[in-house]
Structures are given as structure tokens and as C-alpha cells.
Amino acid sequence: MSSPDRFIVRAARKDDLDQLYEMAKLTGGGFTNLPPDRAALTEKLERSDEAFSKTDGESANDLFLLALENTETGQVRGTAQIFAAVGKRWPFYSYRINTYSQYSQELDRTFSAQILSLTTDYEGASEVGGLFLHPGERAGGLGLLLARSRYLFIAGHRERFGDTVIAELRGVIDESGGSAFWDALAGKFFGMSFNEADEFNAKKGNQFIADLMPKHPIYMDMLPEAARQVIGKPHPSGRAAMRMLEKEGFHFNNYVDIFDGGPTMEAKIDEVKSVAESREARIACTDAQDGTRSLVATGTLKEFRCAYTDIVERGESEIAIPAETANTLSVKPGAQVRHVAR
Template sequence: MMFIRPIQKEDLAALLQLAQKTGTGFTSLPHNEAHLEQRIDRMIATWEGGNTLADQGYLFALVDSETNTLVGVSGIEVAIGLNDPWYDFHVGTQVHASKELGIYRQMKKLSLSNDHTGNSELCTLFLDPDYRKDKNGQLLSKCRLLFLAAFKDKFPKRIIAEMRGVSDENGRSPFWESLGRHFFTLDFDQADYLTGIGSKSFIAELMPKHAFYVDFLTPSAQQVIAEVHPNTLPARRILESEGMRYEGYVDIFDAGPTLEAYTDDLRIVKKSRMRQVTIVESALLGEQPLLIGNEKYQDFRAIICNSQVDAAHIYLSQAEADALAVVSGEQLRVVPLFEKESTL
């Protein structure tokens, strides 16, 4: 059985192994042991109540219970940009018009922005390629929204998710080659790595402070603005199905889109319901897959199963209850896994 739990100190080696598999453009999981160890410590300190708002974050581990192996991670940063400035590009419009000449033209422009400062961020979603099946990606992504629903008081009202932009099999980004390289004189993977380990001061020092026209970029760079890497398309579809939308902001390195939403508008937040646990000897199957999580802040657990549920109870096998770290009589948060399914 696959289940979600908080990251632990003992996960460092497994997290390093995952980081080796991410590829270029995956900023938030660099293959750097010291950085990952510090991040695990910061996540644990958040759960223990020892961090200021600017340092708060959560990292969830997807575990295969049969082998006790960590096979995926996903995270939430509580309030971005409070320690180090948060940068993205806003894709806007500049109008050029001359009534005398009868010319009217709208041109897209990119402007450096800090507009998402203070928002929460969904981040660090990565699943081992061998486990990209059986709704594991759904569980890894959506468990964060279930956690948000359970503990809304710990998060701001808005949340974003930066999507990995387009790069080729050699890690070459058309957007970077057309824009970023002129200012940074670094390869894309070098700049990406520095950002991933927290060395962000060079962005403010070197990025252009004035807006510039999209038409000045190469055609290949223009085409990838707000587009995602093929491996990221499933993650984008999951978040859009839950109510997140592209609102005109892109990453400054690879132009991947930023999705955003008010937390209260997310489907899982709006439609999840509380049900009391009843443990049964034989599994009682319901009509639809359910995303289920406990209400234990420091010992959060989540699974996907087809358990039967009624107006007051959810019926779990002992194995499912163990994975969720609950006993009969406790409360669980339950929601249909997919938007198209019926409500509870």
C-alpha cells in the first residue's frame, strides 16, 4: 500500500537518490546533500513549531509500505519571498498607437515581478519513474491540498505552483538561450542549480529592471512561454482539475507557467468532509476512489482507496487504518479523488 507521511531525518539518503533522477529544470530538489539535510531540518522544525513564518515549509514523503521505501516527495512553502525576494515575469500588454498614421498595435511584454510575495507555494513534486502508475502521482500531488484543507489556519489565503518549463533532452531551454544567457553568462543548468540551493542574490543583481518585448525573443523562445515540460504536463493537469489557473506569470529562467488560486476555491478544500472511522474485517468497497487523510498535524497520513462511506462513517480495513495511523472512532477527512466523481 502507498501512503503519505511527513519527511523524516532518516529520509536523507533516499531523497538524494530521488534528486539524481530529476533532470534539468527541477529547481527545488537539487542533488546537494547539505542543502537537502538543511531543508529536512527546516521542515521538521516547522511541524514542531520552531520556525518563523518566513522559514515555514512542509515536505511529504510517498512510501511503499511493502518495502518501506520512499519513492516520491511533494512540498508546500508557507510564505514565499519573505527572506529572499521572489521573482517571476508578468506577461502583460503594451499598446502602441498613432491616430495620425492609423496604427494600433498590442505587444506582449515581460516585467520582473514580486507580486506573489507572501503566498504559499506548492513545490518539489517528484515521483520515482518506476512508480508513475496506479494513481501514485494523484496521491503525491493532492495530499498537499488535503493538508491545506485540514490546517487552513496555518496558511495564507492564496497559493501558487511554479511549473517546470520546456527544455530539451540535453537540458537546453529555448527561453534561457534567448534571454537569460545575455544577462547571466551561465548555462541554464548552472543558474537553475544555484537557485535550487538558495543562492538567489545574483537574480536581483543581474536581471533587467525594465520591461521588454516578447517580440524581441527568438520564435522558439516565444513559443515556450507558459508551456510546461512534457514530464510536467500530468502535474499541471492535476492542479488545474483542482481549481488552479495560469494568470499571466512565468518563471524567469525557463518561462514555465505559474498556476494560482485562492485556497478556499480549491475543490478539495471546498468538498472534503469529515467521517468517523469504522474498522471492518473485510474491505467494503465503494463506488469511487477516495482521497483520505487524518487530522493529525505532526503525524499526517494520507492514502487513496475505494472504501465505502456513508453520511457519518467510513469503513476501513485494518491495513488502511494502520496506514492512516487511526483507530475506530477517530475522524478522517474524505473527498472523491476526481472532480468528476459524485460528492459525499
């Protein structure tokens, strides 16, 4: 296995299509941000290229697609995505879990029930998503590098993003690729399986939800036990991602995905740990040894690059990094970078 220091996170390019497609086939379903469909991935890469190229104008539809590259082999081994603002071009739907209470004077009892209400409460929020690491690279902290690189990108382009950031975690999906939540609720109205709806959403967007989804609140007690058990629960493969989000300051605020019931995590962008604790500095020299293990990012928009390295602080706003890292990031003494301790 290659050293984690040999990996960088960079802007995805159109010529990454073939490698992204091969990775998309490994996601196992329920991963709408990385569909195993060449046309959909091509459109996503084009949209990302447009966002990276834009320096002004409306940011509502901006999608920034990042790629994890092994600099020794040139292979793309992971992806991560940032959406500047959801719900601006088309609605962004969630279910909000609420408690509804009623009192009976005759029985002298209060009855409480949990209900699911269809909302667009997250309109205008930024979103981090699409985090996928190749199964052969799930060691050495590369998932952490991918995840936190997004926050360094946000911090370096703060004006492009909102006040709140969300992350949707994939819900519980069974071995056959089905969802008990979907089958019990939305599947009753759409006449298609979870896999079919998931694929359609990935390729065509979710306007069909607005057309067909029931708008009235749903009493959770009326759902089958199998569906109730998975509401707000992440897929087993997403538990580590949920812990990473919690360490960054995200929390679950009773919003769940309308497809699989997975939890939506939220945070104030300026309170996200990697944003709040990141610092700008100038590279003083490239001879550092035995420093503080950190993430270092450089470049704006298409030139953005982020990697692990050891840094030595030289005063309040200068750092030293190893020569190897300088080569990986394509920086020289005098360059401005943003860093945060691992």
C-alpha cells in the same frame, strides 16, 4: 508492482536523505525543489522538520516536505512540498506577460506588443511544488495521491497558509539540459548557463537575481523565435501535472518562471477542489467493503498520513474503512480523519 493501497504520504524525515538524494539524481535538471546535492537536501529536511515541529509563531518560511512511502518495502518513491508563504524572507520573482498598446494618429493604426515585466506579485501566497514520482511508480494514480495529499494537509492546517496558492511548472528544457528562454534573456546578464544558474538557485537561493536581473520590461518580439515559443509552456513531462492542477481549479494568469519561462498556475485555496470538497469524519468501524474510492488523511503536522482506500459513509459524519487501511494509517475506530472522493 505493489498495490497503490500499500502507499502512504507522510512527513519526510531526516533519515530519508539517502533515498531522496538517489531520486533527485533522476529528475533530469530544472527541478530546483529537489536538487541532487546532499547539503541542500539536508538543509531542506531540517527546515521541513522545523516547520512540522512548530505549533505557533510566524509561518512565512515554513516548508513542509512530504514523502511517498511503500509500506511493504519502506522505500521512499516520491516527494511533494508545500511552502506556507513565498516572498517573505527573500523576494519571489516572476515575469508577468502584459500587452502594451500604442496608437499612431498619422498611420491611424494601433500597435500592440507583449512585454515581460519582472514582478513580486505573489508575495505572501502559499505554493505547492516539488512533486516528483520515481520513474518506476508512474502508474496506479500515485502522482494523484501525492498531489492531492498536499491539499488535504492544507485543509487540515488551514491557519498556516494564505488565501492564494500557486504552482510553478517546469518549463521546456532541451535534450542537453539547456533552456532557450534562459539563453535569450537572463543568460545575457548572468554569464552562466541555465544548468549553472539552476543549480546555484537550488543551493543558494535567488538573491543573485535581484542583484543582476534587468528591471525594465522586455519586449517579447525582440526575443528569438525559439524563446518565444516556450514562454508559458510546461515541459512535456509536466503536462499531466498541469492537467491535474486545472482539475483542482488552478488557472494560468500570465505569470511565468524567470529561469525557463514555465507557467505559474494559481488558485484561491478555499476554492481548490480537494480543499472545498474534503470532509471531516469519525471512523465508525474498520470493516468496509466495496465503498467509494477516496483519499483519507489523518494526523496533524508530523503525524500526518494520507492514503487511498474505499470508504462507506455511515451517516453525515462517520465512515467505515477497511482494516488494511486502518493499519496503513495507524488509526482505530473513533479516530478523526479528512476524506475526499478520488
